[in-house]
Amino acid sequence: MIQDLFRETIRSLSGNKARSGLTILGIVIGIASVITMVAIGQGAKSTIESDIESIGSNLIVVMPGAQRVGGISQGAGSSQTLVIEDADAIKSQVQNVKAVAPEASKRYQITAKGTNTNAEVVGTVKDYLVVRNVKMNIGSFFSDQQQKTSAKVAILGPTTRNDLFGVNANPVGQSVKIRNVDFQVVGVTESKGGSGFNNPDSNIFVPLSSAQHFLSGNDYLSDIGVAAADQASMTSVQEQISALLLDRHKISDPTQADFRIMNQNDIIATATSITSTFTILLSSIAGISLLVGGIGIMNMMLTNVTERTREIGLRKAVGLRKKYINLQFLAEAVVLTFLGGAIGIVLGWGASLLVNNFVSLNTRISLSSVFYAFGVSAVVGIVFGFYPARRAANLNPIEALRYE
């Protein structure tokens, strides 16, 4: 029976190849555009996510709150409330903390043998590598010992190194002058490739104690970076830090806190929701073209039924049950959409790869969108084939046979 259905469908569709082909084209374009659009959306999403994750993994940042002078806020980060003891307390008292990196950073003019640049000088500790996901390219980061003894050593970000010593030069052993203090370069970090405002590639890293002694001259931190042990514990770590610091700073009302805590997950969630919206927008536009393709199928099937009215009458006269006539026309519509779906998937896949290679946009073909597209094309076939098939099955055989 299924063989019969298959044979009849092939016979009928190949009977009018041009029309079948054009009808399929509608579905092909619909499916291909859905897949390409979703691939572009997913690609953008994963690019943004990995950009954010390169800042550090499971990162929580504690920043000083806004300083209030007589009720007038000076803006976030303006107050000087965080000290190294806070960082030590977080490390020793909060559970599920992998690493803590207190930072005291400020921009300075940096000079080296005839060149100079303006860079963010970050005073920190060795755990910074863990917290901020930084790797060394040349040399090594400063040791705990150098941190304790306020050693005048510096690690350059690759951009700063390029500015001061030339592209890809090895500056280890040379010295740079920050605020008229000589620091010996001991290493260069690996490029993170990110771009923008707070790019770690253009930083200079020095021991925290050195930064406080020789550069800022005070004990305050600009922020404390905390790496949670894993994704799941981030919320609890954040809450513990909040409680701990409120207690240490003797603040009873949490709304009056003199610090702010930022969670990397929040940033990712925001970015993800933006890209998801774009994906939905793009794929719904593509979905409309799929709908139009479906209407094309229905149009063709209706023409088909009208054209083959006599044949349908004959089939009924020789005793074919309604069910089979219905099934036959439905099968034609489903085969058309399935063919269109299959070609559309291949085409969409190809288009995604082309976009990936020739336009500077990352695409990611998600298997779920392929299955989704295939399912939708089958549903489109059934939905838009249903009415014409029913119309064929319900034809009166006498009138159908007389139809001219």
Added chain:
Amino acid sequence: MIVCNNLCKTYINGDVETQAVCGISFRIEKGEFVAIVGPSGSGKSTLMHILGALDTPTGGQYFLEGKEVSRLTDNELSDLRRGKIGFVFQSFNLLPRTTVLQNVMLPLVFSDMPMKKRKAKARETLKYVGLEESKFFNLSNQLSGGQMQRVAVARALINDPSIILADEPTGNLDTRTSRVVMKTFQELNSKGHTIIIITHEMEIAQFARRVISVRDGLIEKDEKN
């Protein structure tokens, strides 16, 4: 085999009622060759539709092999047509762009019979109605009128029906070919097939052994040749 009691068919089109046939009664026994003749509008087509189980009467009873057809559902009517009735149409109604063999196999589609057996049966039936084997794989539109009607007759015979119902089978054929086709029907009748032919031409009706004349929805004459 066929028993009609007081058959009536009334078409209702909006407020207008048209009585196509009314009060027709006759019996047709197995092995008969009957021609139903009458001018257009006499109700012979309506009668043929009822006899062919394409339509049900609005009054009276129609028994085919002891089964009352007027009480059957749509699916039961389909099954009855497939099993018991072979249709031959005026305009042949062969599927275009389809081979002779495939046309003859059409009534077997969606049946349990395997493809091999269907083909064998179609060949056998085509030989039975006298079509040369060289034409079996020709497309139906490459045949002459007489050959087409032969294929249509073979299609009607493939399910071994109780009756063959031919609606103006010579309407699209010239006189010479008409005679050949009618001779075929006579041969089939002599082999034991029950045949009913609807026509408006008396010369064609002369090939049958019994002629039922219909006029204004009633039987006018019923005589043996």
